[in-house]
Amino acid sequence: MLGATTLLLAGSIAARASHDGPDAPAGRWWAPGSNRTFPAQADYADSTGTLRVLLTGGPLATKGHPFFTPVGPNGRACVTCHQPADAMSLSAATATERWQTTGGKDPLFAAYDGSNCPTLPQADRASYSLLLGYGLFRIQRPWPPRAAKGGAVTPDFDIEVARDPWGCNSGKYGPGAGNISVYRRPRPLANMKYLRAIGFAYDPKQGLPLALDPETGKPVSGNLMADGRARTLDAQMRDAAATHLELLEQMTPADMARIVDFESRIYTAQQADRTGGAVDVAGAEGGPAKLANSQAGQLGSIGKPVWSEFEAWEKPAPGLGPAQAAFRASVARGAHVFRDKTFLITDSTGINAPIGFGNPVRNSCVFCHNMSQMGNDVAPGQVDLGTTNQPFADPMPWLPLFRITCRKAPHPFYGRVIYTSDPGYALTTGRCADVGKITLQSLRGLSARAPYFSNGVAKDLRAVVDFYDRRYTIGYTEQEKRDLVNLMSVL
Amino acid sequence: MALLAMATVAAVEPPETVRFITCPTYRDTDAGRKSGCWLADDRATGRRYDVSAAPSKPDWNHEILVEGKAADAPDRCGGIVLDPVRTSVLAGTCTRHMLPAEGYPGNRFSLPKRNVAPMAAARAVPPGPYSTRTFRLFFGFDSAFLMYQYDDYLLDRAITWIRAAKPRTIVVTGYAASGPEMVSGRAIAEDEDIARDRAERVTEALVRLGIDRGIISVRTDTRPRPVDDPDADGLADASRRRVDIEARF
Numbered sequence: 169m170l171g172a173t174t175l176l177l178a179g180s181i182a183a184r185a186s187h188d189g190p191d192a193p194a195g196r197w198w199a200p201g202s203n204r205t206f207p208a209q210a211d212y213a214d215s216t217g218t219l220r221v222l223l224t225g226g227p228l229a230t231k232g233h234p235f236f237t238p239v240g241p242n243g244r245a246c247v248t249c250h251q252p253a254d255a256m257s258l259s260a261a262t263a264t265e266r267w268q269t270t271g272g273k274d275p276l277f278a279a280y281d282g283s284n285c286p287t288l289p290q291a292d293r294a295s296y297s298l299l300l301g302y303g304l305f306r307i308q309r310p311w312p313p314r315a316a317k318g319g320a321v322t323p324d325f326d327i328e329v330a331r332d333p334w335g336c337n338s339g340k341y342g343p344g345a346g347n348i349s350v351y352r353r354p355r356p357l358a359n360m361k362y363l364r365a366i367g368f369a370y371d372p373k374q375g376l377p378l379a380l381d382p383e384t385g386k387p388v389s390g391n392l393m394a395d396g397r398a399r400t401l402d403a404q405m406r407d408a409a410a411t412h413l414e415l416l417e418q419m420t421p422a423d424m425a426r427i428v429d430f431e432s433r434i435y436t437a438q439q440a441d442r443t444g445g446a447v448d449v450a451g452a453e454g455g456p457a458k459l460a461n462s463q464a465g466q467l468g469s470i471g472k473p474v475w476s477e478f479e480a481w482e483k484p485a486p487g488l489g490p491a492q493a494a495f496r497a498s499v500a501r502g503a504h505v506f507r508d509k510t511f512l513i514t515d516s517t518g519i520n521a522p523i524g525f526g527n528p529v530r531n532s533c534v535f536c537h538n539m540s541q542m543g544n545d546v547a548p549g550q551v552d553l554g555t556t557n558q559p560f561a562d563p564m565p566w567l568p569l570f571r572i573t574c575r576k577a578p579h580p581f582y583g584r585v586i587y588t589s590d591p592g593y594a595l596t597t598g599r600c601a602d603v604g605k606i607t608l609q610s611l612r613g614l615s616a617r618a619p620y621f622s623n624g625v626a627k628d629l630r631a632v633v634d635f636y637d638r639r640y641t642i643g644y645t646e647q648e649k650r651d652l653v654n655l656m657s658v659l
Numbered sequence: 660m661a662l663l664a665m666a667t668v669a670a671v672e673p674p675e676t677v678r679f680i681t682c683p684t685y686r687d688t689d690a691g692r693k694s695g696c697w698l699a700d701d702r703a704t705g706r707r708y709d710v711s712a713a714p715s716k717p718d719w720n721h722e723i724l725v726e727g728k729a730a731d732a733p734d735r736c737g738g739i740v741l742d743p744v745r746t747s748v749l750a751g752t753c754t755r756h757m758l759p760a761e762g763y764p765g766n767r768f769s770l771p772k773r774n775v776a777p778m779a780a781a782r783a784v785p786p787g788p789y790s791t792r793t794f795r796l797f798f799g800f801d802s803a804f805l806m807y808q809y810d811d812y813l814l815d816r817a818i819t820w821i822r823a824a825k826p827r828t829i830v831v832t833g834y835a836a837s838g839p840e841m842v843s844g845r846a847i848a849e850d851e852d853i854a855r856d857r858a859e860r861v862t863e864a865l866v867r868l869g870i871d872r873g874i875i876s877v878r879t880d881t882r883p884r885p886v887d888d889p890d891a892d893g894l895a896d897a898s899r900r901r902v903d904i905e906a907r908f
Contacts, residue, residue, distance in 0.1 A: 369778050369815070369868065372807040376860070377814075377867035387867070467777070510692055515720075521748075522804045526716030528685060528757075531692045577750075580718065 188212050188253075196253040197266065200238040200245035200275065203231040211439060212253040214616035216657040220439035221252045221358075222456045228430065234423035235430050240413035243275030246405075246427065249305070249354045249412065255436040255613025256358040260303035260624065267293065267300055280414055281306040285336035285349070298334075298566060302624030303617075304351035306336060308411065309397070309595045311348045316399065317382050323598030324576045330587060331569035350590040351567060352394050352622050356610050358436040359456075359542060360401070363391040363610065365465030367539070367546035373518045374549065390548035394606050394622045397596045401428050435460045436613040438658045444495035447658050451480025452496075454658055459541055459612070466540040468507075474534050474543055475503035475655060495654060501647075502655025506533045511642040515581040518551030518605055522580070533636075536608060543611040543659070550605035554639050555621045556590040557582065557604035562625055564589055574600035590623060615657045629653045677701060677708065677741065678726045678896060680843040682753035683717035686736055688765025696736030696765050697746070698758070699725045703843065709738035711766055713746040714773070714809035715799055722751035724800045724842065726897050737763050743892035747800035773812035773890075782819045789824035794904040795888050796861060797897060800836075801849050803856040805864065813890055814861075817904055818868045826906035829865065829875045833858025834883035836899040849900065854879035861902045 188196060188211065196212060198204070206228040210221045230236035235246045250256045258276075266274045277296055279286040282305065288295035298304040313321040327348065329337045336349040366389050371378050378387035381400050388399040398404040405424050409415040419427075435456040440446045447454025454477050468474035481496040488496070512528040513519050519536065520527035529535075536551060537543040554560025567589040578584045579600050586603050593605035606622045620626040626635055633652050637644050644652070679701040686696035697711045710717070710725055717723045727744030734740065737758075776782070794817035796810045805811060821829070835854035839846040858877045866872045883899040885891075891898035 367777050367779075368775060370775060370805075370807075370811040372811065375804040375807070375810075377864050380867055465777075465779075510689065510694075512687065512695075521718060522802075524715030524804075524807050525693070526685075526695070526697060527718040527720065528695070529693060529716070530687070530689065530695045535692065581720070 198247045198251055200236060200243060200248055205229050210252060216615040217441040218439045219255055219436060219613055219616040220456050222435040222460055224433045224460050233426060235427045240415035242278045242414045244278060244413050248276050250357045253616065255356050255616040256434060257354050257356040257617040258303060259617045260301060260619055263303060264300050281412055284334035287335050298351050303353050303619055304624050305354060307350050307352050309348045311343045311346055313596055313598045321598040324574065325600040326573045326575065328571040329568065330571045333566060333568065337568050348595060353624050356613060356617065357431050358434045359459055359610065359612055360431050361464040362539060362542035362544060364389050367465040367467055371549055372523050372547050375522065391544055391607060395593050395596045396550055396607055401431060438613065438615055441495065441658050443491055444499065444658065445492055450485040453477040462541045465546060467546045468534060468538050468540045472540040473507060474538060474540060475506055478503050498651045498654040499658055502651035505648045505651050506655060508532060509648065511640050513640055516552050517580060517601060518549060537611060545608045550593040550607050552604040555625065556588050556592060556623060558587040560639050561589060564625060567623065572600065572603050579603060611659050614659055629656045676728050678842055679703065680722055680724050683719055683723050684756045684758060685719050686758040686763060688736065688760040688763050690765040690767045693768040694765045698736060698738045699723060707738040709736040709740045710744050710746050711736060712742040713744045715746065715806045717746050718748045719755045720753060722749040722753055723747060724749055726894050728893065735764050735766055743894055745894060745897045771808045774808050775811050775815045784823045785820045791907050795890065796902045797891060798857060798900045800900065801853055803853055803860045814864060821906055824906060826908055828907045830878060830905040831858050831862050831875055832878040832880055832903040834899060834901050835881045836883060837881040851881045854881050857902045861904065
């Protein structure tokens with residue numbers, strides 16, 4: 169069964185490569201140190217059409233550039249896991265393609281975090297099943313947590329390992345030795361203007377003004393990294409260099425500044441759909457150019473409504489074939505479903521508590537995905553959708569399972585004991601109330617970077633919609649589900 | 660049915676101020692986002708109140724402390740409207756209960772009067788001269804959480820003034836209403852430690868907003884008296900659960 173899936177994924181990669189746009193650099197895969205020139209615009213075929221990658225300010229010679237240069241001992245660079253063709257993330261399909269192309273010798277498959285656990289036989293493909301099947305990397309967090317400024321955080325919960333399928337939460341890798349391993353998808357390093365934007369001075373999820381960057385003293389958005397452990401790109405780079413790159417020395421300030429400059433200039437979004445055509449025609453304003461040229465941090469409810477980029481497609485344009493017209497109409501309907509279809513949101517920390525919206529609260533997808541053009545949260549932070557916490561999460565026997573026992577006040581919704589495959593933000597704060605909270609995901613370039621959610625449990629966009637439908641008993645019609653999938657496929 | 664219920668409610672003269680503990684009921688009126696109704700039955704009187712106007716709303720898993728004043732407002736949810744009103748989520752558990760709309764229209768969302776402007780919006784600089792002034796933030800029972808669209812608004816107003824006035828010192832006093840009181844037949848009292856938690860949280864908030872921690876001193880008081888402050892909305896008991904930010908020159 170696994171073999172059949174792999175062949176299918178590999179086949180789709182080959183098909184996609186043959187349809188890359190004329191501006192795509194030769195070869196979809198950006199190997200570290202390949203010294204190519206990063207173009208100002210590149211188009212890549214993806215699962216539903218074409219992803220466009222824009223680099224504002226013109227092409228970049230990558231020779232010697234720290235984002236593209238393997239600076240650590242394992243041969244990886246930042247670009248290894250943040251591939252342009254994958255919307256600056258890394259899809260499970262691409263990981264599988266690299267395994268097949270290199271026989272597992274690519275630096276992507278570093279024992280430290282590319283394999284399910286370094287203690288497993290590293291020549292065995294099965295040791296990489298999480299990366300190949302779900303696009304997951306091992307994230308090793310300290311236990312108990314450490315504060316951003318250093319020093320230990322005293323957690324208000326105990327953590328026990330209830331299931332350890334790969335052995336990486338036992339022995340020297342386990343909590344008894346000061347470690348917790350969870351498995352997460354790489355977040356896309358693009359459209360950073362939006363992820364770093366600050367709309368309001370207050371974080372209503374925490375009931376405090378925004379946290380400050382300990383280095384600059386300036387407020388930060390809180391939209392970086394799944395568990396919020398790094399608040400700035402500099403902190404994220406230091407974390408990634410020490411872990412994913414296995415770099416023993418600190419990156420230099422000059423190198424970090426060059427990486428931030430690159431990351432601040434890159435925009436990715438779907439540019440065309442195979443059925444619907446270009447997403448920036450007939451009055452529509454999809455694609456990355458609009459992202460690059462718009463002001464970030466605007467609340468859709470008081471400004472430009474989220475996904476109103478596709479409003480013009482509500483009226484059929486003359487001359488379209490039936491399939492193209494139907495697709496565009498579906499996307500336009502999907503934007504309305506996203507904004508207007510309300511449902512009862514229940515038992516989700518970061519939404520229903522402690523913020524005071526009430527439990528339950530009736531709202532729509534745009535309640536959280538509220539920033540114009542981007543769909544991330546203007547009031548940033550972490551929420552628990554139930555993607556990792558039982559009983560809302562799927563069983564996921566391939567992931568570890570932790571038993572959390574709250575020492576002080578019980579969790580507002582789960583009680584004293586919580587079972588989770590990833591404590592998420594709680595691994596940063598040490599708070600029981602934060603178990604399972606994950607930073608909201610970016611919604612751009614989705615067709616290029618399946619699977620979805622922080623743990624890759626949604627293999628495609630339909631699975632994302634189905635998860636929400638189950639979790640919140642929304643009752644989407646089949647048409648509404650298709651419309652939402654079509655909408656998300658062109659973001 | 661809804662009209663009959665409205666007539667029944669209207670026939671009862673509600674007390675001006677109420678304070679009771681109960682389990683909340685959610686009425687799923689669907690008039691768009693945030694439109695559901697929160698209802699609370701005072702078991703002592705048998706009256707049902709609409710507490711939807713509370714800045715921090717109930718959790719259907721837990722008991723709530725209701726403090727409010729009856730308003731001369733149309734019944735859109737199936738209860739006597741309390742406004743102003745505060746609902747504090749308590750530790751006691753409740754059986755979840757949700758009612759259908761039953762003909763009630765619910766409350767279409769509108770932005771509360773106390774809402775923080777985006778950072779990009781310029782704040783009017785409060786004119787001088789400046790002299791010692793106290794700002795207040797108010798809290799839910801046994802909570803140090805700064806309420807969204809209430810405390811954040813009050814804090815934003817305070818920090819705008821403080822930034823302009825540049826006081827020499829700031830005294831942050833956290834209060835806890837720790838004297839036991841009888842509500843709905845039971846004695847309730849805030850944990851004395853919540854006074855310090857509130858003060859420290861507000862201090863952290865001020866620091867994050869650019870105030871030098873060195874000019875802030877923290878005090879606590881566990882026997883507060885009510886204050887007559889417009890932003891307490893005349894809810895005397897709730898006004899004791901607060902933090903005072905006193906700017907001195």
